[in-house]
Amino acid sequence: MADKHDLGSCAARRVGSTPTIPTKIYKTPKKGSLEETLNIEKQYQEDHSVKLIVEVDQEKMNTYKHRAASKISSNSKIPGFRPGKAPYEIVVRTIGESAIVEQAVDLLIDAEYSNILTEADINPGAAGTLESVESLDPPKLIFRVPLAPEVDLGDYHAVRLPYEWQVPGEKEVDDALENLRQMYAATETVERPIEIGDYVLLDVKSETTELNRTGFATFVRSEDRDTEWPYNGFARELIGLKAGENKTIKYTFPESWEVEELKGRSVSIEAAIKTVRGVTLPDLDDALAKMTGAGDTVDALKEMVKKDVEMRSQDEYDDKYFVELIEKIKEGAKIKYHSSTIEHEGEHVLSDLANRLSQQKMDLDTYFKLRETTREKFIEDEINPVARKRLERGLLLDEIVRKENIQIDNESLEAEYSNTINGLIQQGMDLSKMRGGKKGQKQLSEAIAMESASRVMTRKALDMLKSIAKGEYQPVEKEAESAIVVETSQEINSDATAEQQEKPAE
Numbered sequence: 001m002a003d004k005h006d007l008g009s010c011a012a013r014r015v016g017s018t019p020t021i022p023t024k025i026y027k028t029p030k031k032g033s034l035e036e037t038l039n040i041e042k043q044y045q046e047d048h049s050v051k052l053i054v055e056v057d058q059e060k061m062n063t064y065k066h067r068a069a070s071k072i073s074s075n076s077k078i079p080g081f082r083p084g085k086a087p088y089e090i091v092v093r094t095i096g097e098s099a100i101v102e103q104a105v106d107l108l109i110d111a112e113y114s115n116i117l118t119e120a121d122i123n124p125g126a127a128g129t130l131e132s133v134e135s136l137d138p139p140k141l142i143f144r145v146p147l148a149p150e151v152d153l154g155d156y157h158a159v160r161l162p163y164e165w166q167v168p169g170e171k172e173v174d175d176a177l178e179n180l181r182q183m184y185a186a187t188e189t190v191e192r193p194i195e196i197g198d199y200v201l202l203d204v205k206s207e208t209t210e211l212n213r214t215g216f217a218t219f220v221r222s223e224d225r226d227t228e229w230p231y232n233g234f235a236r237e238l239i240g241l242k243a244g245e246n247k248t249i250k251y252t253f254p255e256s257w258e259v260e261e262l263k264g265r266s267v268s269i270e271a272a273i274k275t276v277r278g279v280t281l282p283d284l285d286d287a288l289a290k291m292t293g294a295g296d297t298v299d300a301l302k303e304m305v306k307k308d309v310e311m312r313s314q315d316e317y318d319d320k321y322f323v324e325l326i327e328k329i330k331e332g333a334k335i336k337y338h339s340s341t342i343e344h345e346g347e348h349v350l351s352d353l354a355n356r357l358s359q360q361k362m363d364l365d366t367y368f369k370l371r372e373t374t375r376e377k378f379i380e381d382e383i384n385p386v387a388r389k390r391l392e393r394g395l396l397l398d399e400i401v402r403k404e405n406i407q408i409d410n411e412s413l414e415a416e417y418s419n420t421i422n423g424l425i426q427q428g429m430d431l432s433k434m435r436g437g438k439k440g441q442k443q444l445s446e447a448i449a450m451e452s453a454s455r456v457m458t459r460k461a462l463d464m465l466k467s468i469a470k471g472e473y474q475p476v477e478k479e480a481e482s483a484i485v486v487e488t489s490q491e492i493n494s495d496a497t498a499e500q501q502e503k504p505a506e
Contacts, residue, residue: 038112040120048338049146051131052120056139061104064111068103069095105133105141116143123148126340146338149391151399154332161325161469165317168309176309177284177302182219184291187277193240194276196222200238201275204230208267209370210259212360215274230262230269238271246272260382261371322462325469326393335392346379346387353383397461406460408453416452 039055069091074084078094092100109130117124128145187199194200198220204213211230220239224232230251237249252266253259282288289301354364368375400406425431434440467473 038116038119040116042120042122045144048125048150048336049144050120050122052116052122052128052143052145053134054116054141054143056108056141058138061108061139064104064108065100067107068100071107072100072103101136105130105139109141113143117145125149125338126344146340147336149335149337149341149395151336151395152334153329153396153399153403154334156329156332156400156465157468157473159325159328159332159469160471161321161328163321163466163470165314165321168313172309172313173302173306176305180292180301180305181281181284181288182279184282184288186280186282188280190276190278191242192276192278193242194220194238194273195278196220196236196239197279199277199279200235200273201277202238203272203274205270205272206267207370208262208265209357209360209362209367210261211267211269238273241271241273243273243276246270260386318462322465325465326396328469329396329465330392333396335395337391337395342384342387342391345391346383349383349387349390350379397458400465401457401461404461404464406457406464408456408460412456412460413449413453416456417449420448420452 038057038060041053041055043051043053045051066088069086069088070084072095073081073086073091076083076095078086078090080086081090086094113128117128122145124145125148126146128143131142131144134140134142190198199217200220201215201217204211204216206212216229218229218235218238220235221228226232228234231253234249234251238247241247247270249269249271250266251269253262253264255264257263282291284298284301286297289295289298292301292304294301294304350364353367357363357367364375368378371378373381421431431441431444434444436443464473
């Protein structure tokens, strides 16, 4: 009996033993079909993978052994023969049977693996592994294949969650107008201690990496503001300090804090004051309206600010509402996925963190040292929980989109695409100077189109879930699917299938 040790590079690592639910495939072989030469048994595993036991017809295996011998002789010097011309028996005597069998198994897997998945009716979630070669007479290969995630939504149409967002009052609008005045205020450097209403430029240092800032500007408000960094009331801790002075501030973040790395942590923050600037506010009048581009009158300015306040307020409420709604749906759902799926999602989460750290001129290894942890422990304790939440919410939404046949119309897609492009232009991006010329522009355009389609699809799914949760859902007639989305989806599915059905990882 041969196993991974006998086969060297051809065989992959052995997967740990897992309880199995045996199911054998019994089919009537069709003339000329793969089943005439391969007998496939599948055993479902509790870790959401499947073990495939593939018995290869000896005649088929002999065919691949001859191909292997020919390939080996082409790349080896066999005395008395030109490359690739040595007879099979000579190659066996010169190279050895085991080397030919190893090469033959590689060739068989390259040629037959995708067919094996098709015949076994397997929908892979990632590349499989060759566990072992159980025997050579007859040849029997053991594969382990992670299955694609499966979602049973349960009775999500019975989920209810009141939508209780309220239009912001006059105080919120007045606060926003005051903020606008602050944006257009005139400032001057002052030598006096910090007071309410001042702008302060400072450096923030802490043993906690997320709190390090250089040249950080803050405004000292009299009231709390949810958007204040790093927490409400931080700027008021600076009152009384002058430029050139320092202060150590101690603070404990609540367990409910949104930033995962700061939940429940007690920190020391060293604030070094660099500059204090006093503020002279502009009057709330027509001149300010014209300066902001809101219109010619103060009434036009107030209307613009009011709409902006309402939009921001609703967006903030929606973020919390939909997180809670999806969690309620998840309670009644059943989600199955292999550990490799979490690992893949975790790579994205870790990549996002690396990008944020790079903006602070820091790499992951340095970050792990500052946190006094290892890469493996950090991934297990902090990355994987975030990845699991993201993955499960994404799987739920994907299944809802599929089950409800939610589709994208061209009008919504084009509007989202245009908004994204305009946003990039407003940020100063010159699309005509993209690296890579026309090819680079095309790649960017395709990426924006895909991202726009994803946002529109997610928004449609969430709107539908909200109507269900409010008890207002009414089925609608199926819309004609956008040709653009169909074409793109087909390309994605084709690429994903090709990737999943490649030769198992070695």
